[in-house]
Amino acid sequence: MSPVLELKNLQTHFETRSGTVRAVDGVSYHVNQGETLGVVGESGCGKSVTSLSILRLIPNPPGKIVGGSVLFEGEDLTQVPENRIRAIRGKEISMIFQEPMTSLNPMMTVGNQISEPLIRHLGLTKKDALDRAREMLDLVHIPDSKSWLSGYPHQMSGGMRQRVMIAMALACDPKVLIADEPTTALDVTIQGQILMLIKELQEKLGTAVVMITHDLGVVAEVADRVVVMYAGRKVEEADIHTLFERPRHPYTVGLMTAIPRLDQIAEADGDPERLTEIPGTVPLLSELQPGCAFKDRCAFATERCGQQAPALEEKSKGHWAACWHEAPFQ
Amino acid sequence: MTGSTRTEIPMPSDEMEYRGGWSLFAESFNRFLELKLNRFSLGLTLFFIVLAILAPLIAPFPYDAVDPARGLSAPGWPHLMGTDQAGRDIFSRVLYGTQTSLSIGLVTVLLGLVAGVSLGAISGYIGGWVDEVIMRIVEIFMSIPGIVMALALVSVLGPSVPSIILALSIRRITQFSRVARGSVLSVKSQDYVMACHALGMSNARIVFAHVLPNCIGPIIVLASVLLGNVILTESTLSFLGMGIQEPTPSWGTMIAKGNEFLTFAPWISLFPGLFLFLTMIAFNLLGDGLRDHLDPRGGSVV
Numbered sequence: 164m165s166p167v168l169e170l171k172n173l174q175t176h177f178e179t180r181s182g183t184v185r186a187v188d189g190v191s192y193h194v195n196q197g198e199t200l201g202v203v204g205e206s207g208c209g210k211s212v213t214s215l216s217i218l219r220l221i222p223n224p225p226g227k228i229v230g231g232s233v234l235f236e237g238e239d240l241t242q243v244p245e246n247r248i249r250a251i252r253g254k255e256i257s258m259i260f261q262e263p264m265t266s267l268n269p270m271m272t273v274g275n276q277i278s279e280p281l282i283r284h285l286g287l288t289k290k291d292a293l294d295r296a297r298e299m300l301d302l303v304h305i306p307d308s309k310s311w312l313s314g315y316p317h318q319m320s321g322g323m324r325q326r327v328m329i330a331m332a333l334a335c336d337p338k339v340l341i342a343d344e345p346t347t348a349l350d351v352t353i354q355g356q357i358l359m360l361i362k363e364l365q366e367k368l369g370t371a372v373v374m375i376t377h378d379l380g381v382v383a384e385v386a387d388r389v390v391v392m393y394a395g396r397k398v399e400e401a402d403i404h405t406l407f408e409r410p411r412h413p414y415t416v417g418l419m420t421a422i423p424r425l426d427q428i429a430e431a432d433g434d435p436e437r438l439t440e441i442p443g444t445v446p447l448l449s450e451l452q453p454g455c456a457f458k459d460r461c462a463f464a465t466e467r468c469g470q471q472a473p474a475l476e477e478k479s480k481g482h483w484a485a486c487w488h489e490a491p492f493q
Numbered sequence: 494m495t496g497s498t499r500t501e502i503p504m505p506s507d508e509m510e511y512r513g514g515w516s517l518f519a520e521s522f523n524r525f526l527e528l529k530l531n532r533f534s535l536g537l538t539l540f541f542i543v544l545a546i547l548a549p550l551i552a553p554f555p556y557d558a559v560d561p562a563r564g565l566s567a568p569g570w571p572h573l574m575g576t577d578q579a580g581r582d583i584f585s586r587v588l589y590g591t592q593t594s595l596s597i598g599l600v601t602v603l604l605g606l607v608a609g610v611s612l613g614a615i616s617g618y619i620g621g622w623v624d625e626v627i628m629r630i631v632e633i634f635m636s637i638p639g640i641v642m643a644l645a646l647v648s649v650l651g652p653s654v655p656s657i658i659l660a661l662s663i664r665r666i667t668q669f670s671r672v673a674r675g676s677v678l679s680v681k682s683q684d685y686v687m688a689c690h691a692l693g694m695s696n697a698r699i700v701f702a703h704v705l706p707n708c709i710g711p712i713i714v715l716a717s718v719l720l721g722n723v724i725l726t727e728s729t730l731s732f733l734g735m736g737i738q739e740p741t742p743s744w745g746t747m748i749a750k751g752n753e754f755l756t757f758a759p760w761i762s763l764f765p766g767l768f769l770f771l772t773m774i775a776f777n778l779l780g781d782g783l784r785d786h787l788d789p790r791g792g793s794v795v
Contacts (some may be wrong), residue, residue: 176649220690224621252693265684269790270706276647280692315789331692 166193166234168256168339168372170216173231173241175209175216182449188395193432194339199365199372201386201403203379203418207445209395210375214341216241218252235339254399255283257332261344263325267316273300274312277331284335296349297481298332302367303360311420322353333364340365341373346381358384377416382406391415394456395448397475401482411484413461455487463488498669525786535586535780541772545591552585557740565758575760577751586742587765593654593743595772598724601658604717605665610705610712612666613673618700628674631667639664640729647735657736662722676708683707710784717780721773744769 175187194200202211215221217233219240233240235256240248243279250255252258260266261280268276276297278292287295293312300308304325316324326346332340342361346354362385382389382403389406391399391414399412410416420439443460446452455461458468467487475485521627525531553571560580568575574583616627634642643660650656680686681704690700728745730736737743744765751761 218691249693249695252691254693258688258691260684260688262684266688268685268689268703268707270788271703271711279689279694279698283692283694283698317790327686331688361619 165195167194167196167236168373169234170213171215171232171234173213173216173233174224174229175212175221176229177226177412182445183447185395186226186448187216188448190392190395190397191231192390192397192400194371194373196338196371197216197365197369198388199362199374199386201382202373202375202388202392203382203389204392205377205418205445207448208392209448210377210392210484211343213392214258214343214373214375217248217341218256218258219248220252220258223367233483250284253280253332253337254335255337256339256341257335257337257481258341258343259325259328259332261347263321263328269316269366270316272313273319273327276316277327279332280331286374295469296330299334300327302333302364303327303330305330322356322462325349325353325357329357329360329364333368333370336368337370339371339373341375344377347376347378352461354381361385379422391418394446396456396485397483398457398486399484400475401484405479405482409482411478411482412457412486413463413488414441414457415484417460455485503696506713521786525782528782530778531782531786534775534782537771537775538779541591541595541768541775544588545595548588548592552582552588554582554585555580555706556586556589556742558585565754567758568760574764577747577758577761578754581740583747583760585762586747587768590742590744590765591768593737593741593771594718594724594727594745597654597658597661597737597743598772601662601665601723602720604658604662605669605719606712606716608662609666610673611670613670613675614677614700614705614708616670617674617677618696618704624674627670631670634648634663634667635671640726640733643726643730644733644735644760647730652735652738654737657727659729660730661726664726665719665723668719669712669715672711673708676711677704680704680707706787709787713784713787717776720776721769724769724772 169191170193172189174185174189176188177184190209190213192200192202202210202213210294212221212226216228217240221228224285228241231241235251235294240251243251254403265325267273271343274293274296277296278287278289281292281295282289286366289413297308300311305311305323305326311319316327319327329345340361345361346357349357358381361372361374364370367401372385374381376382386403388402389400390397391406391412393414399406399410399415401411406415407419410419417438417439418441423438446459447455453472454469455464455472458464473485473487475483478484526535532701553573558581560576562580563572564578564580566572566576566580568583572582572584574587576582577586612627612631616624642663643657646660646663647656650659677700686699686703689703694703724743724745726745727736727743728749731743731746732749737746741747743781747765748762748769751758751763754761
């Protein structure tokens with residue numbers, strides 16, 4: 164299967180007063196048609212910047228894509244002219260964002276907002292666009308879709324707004340959907356509904372999905388393959404089963420042990436067991452030192468980790484990791 | 494209508510068909526009129542506009558008819574609002590003054606609004622050096638006292654209505670552009686603007702359909718405040734001899750000229766002042782009503 168979207172050694176830097184921040188430092192990944200790729204990492208690891216770089220949505224200045232390529236059906240999106248990338252945004256590659264409460268224009272009716280990309284990209288008339296908008300609202304399971312067309316975002320709950328965002332993003336039937344933490348701002352029951360919705364629509368429409376999240380639970384739910392990012396780099400990549408069965412990077416292991424588990428809490432007699440955390444925080448990307456970026460927080464760090472950054476290595480078929488050490492890390 | 498919504502904004506019923514812009518406007522206008530205050534302010538505004546248009550028909554005397562024998566007579570018959578020192582009928586002059594004052598006020602504010610909001614929107618949205626250049630130019634104009642600049646312009650161009658409008662609107666352009674720029678700056682960093690970019694919309698579409706409608710509140714309020722401000726500034730120009738020239742009446746000049754008789758013939762200033770006061774109330778209320786009406790989140794809509 165050939166990838167629809169492929170990032171090759173993508174580098175996005177921000178010029179700040181305190182120096183160059185390498186927010187994305189040579190990231191490569193790909194998504195195949197109809198597949199869901201999970202991109203995981205904690206805040207500040209560059210996962211959102213990577214996804215914004217795909218559609219060239221990084222504000223410039225201060226941000227700039229300084230190297231690498233983003234191949235969409237053989238076309239390098241970092242090189243195409245501005246009007247070409249605009250024709251791709253929303254039509255071929257769509258995005259949904261983290262904050263459904265603020266991602267819709269409060270002054271415009273829901274129907275008009277869903278119609279806009281349809282009129283822009285597919286050249287529909289206003290009436291046809293509204294018809295299609297209504298179908299999209301049905302598709303994302305908004306009840307009473309016809310009257311919601313003339314409703315305003317402030318009348319909707321967060322979950323409904325995220326459904327509208329999904330409807331807008333999928334209105335033009337894009338080949339790739341980038342979901343940047345689509346469930347982070349929602350409560351748990353709605354999170355589940357939105358994830359199921361994305362999964363259902365993906366099966367129906369054959370869209371490739373890049374699911375960006377800090378939540379391994381979300382990844383376990385929807386992803387086929389996972390990329391783990393740390394400090395602007397990819398540190399591990401594997402299919403979902405391999406990753407959970409045999410993680411090859413101490414960071415991934417740390418993320419997994421930090422997930423609260425009901426059975427563990429129940430096992431502990433008396434005091435509920437304290438959650439394991441990864442000590443420290445992500446290093447400032449402007450002051451990266453030589454060696455592995457994770458070394459200061461890693462329990463397995465050796466002298467070698469401080470001197471030389473480990474390269475990505477294929478540890479087993481389709482399973483890549485950037486670590487000097489051999490798993491398991493228990 | 495689903496049960497989960499919070500505000501009871503009337504939603505189109507199921508049998509309603511997709512409609513064109515006009516019927517939507519009519520519906521929105523009817524909703525605007527549901528509020529008593531809006532009916533009042535719109536009615537008062539329209540009243541003054543009609544008064545200005547019909548001034549030649551209503552006025553009992555020509556505005557420049559001098560009658561020295563009846564100079565400074567108190568309100569009564571046939572001079573409903575009395576006369577000034579030259580015996581000119583105040584009522585007629587106030588009516589004709591509505592024409593000059595309203596047209597100068599409205600045209601100046603409109604010019605300032607269109608030019609200033611465009612400049613401010615471009616400046617705030619594009620940012621970078623474009624913003625720097627536009628804002629520095631605006632600041633240069635702001636550093637010159639408004640009345641001095643207006644005086645200079647009028648003395649070069651000659652004291653006519655168009656040159657007074659031009660002279661007064663330059664100041665308004667700077668005021669509108671600063672307010673518009675500020676609002677655009679705060680709106681353009683909103684998530685929905687980023688979402689618009691991600692959907693492939695053009696910059697022009699984003700600015701006009703998404704950013705500016707969200708900046709409308711402060712702009713409308715500024716417009717309604719500036720309207721009265723412009724009418725008064727015109728009187729300052731007249732006071733300094735660079736405004737509307739005698740015998741053409743404007744509210745501002747009448748108030749200013751009546752000053753010296755205030756103690757024994759207050760009606761000369763009083764009636765144009767009353768008209769100015771009512772106009773300002775009408776426009777300020779209309780502005781507030783419009784702002785609340787245009788914001789779909791506004792709690793006072795229904």
